[in-house]
Amino acid sequence: MAEETTGVRITQQAIYAKQLEHGETLVAILEKLNHLDQVPDRLREVELTLARLAWIERIAYAGLTGSVVAILGLVINMTGK
Secondary structure: OOOOOOOOOOOHHHHHHHHHHHHHHHHHHHHHHHHHHHHHHHHHHHHHHHHHHHHHHHHHHHHHHHHHHHHHHHHHHHHHO
8 A cells, every 4th residue: 555645735925824814803803892992881871871761760650650649539539528
């Protein structure tokens, strides 16, 4: 049987091309990471907005409950006389 020798030929040009590819990938990753530095500020703004909306909802339900109780009181007062 004849021995088969398989080899891989790596040239400096292939290495340089791969380094360029990795460099482009690294630049793309860094661009995405640079845009993520604003995320905590945006999350804080969203949390504050949600907290404000929760208070508005509580106030609206308190007003609605008070209105319903007042109407029921008026109806009971009118029917009782």
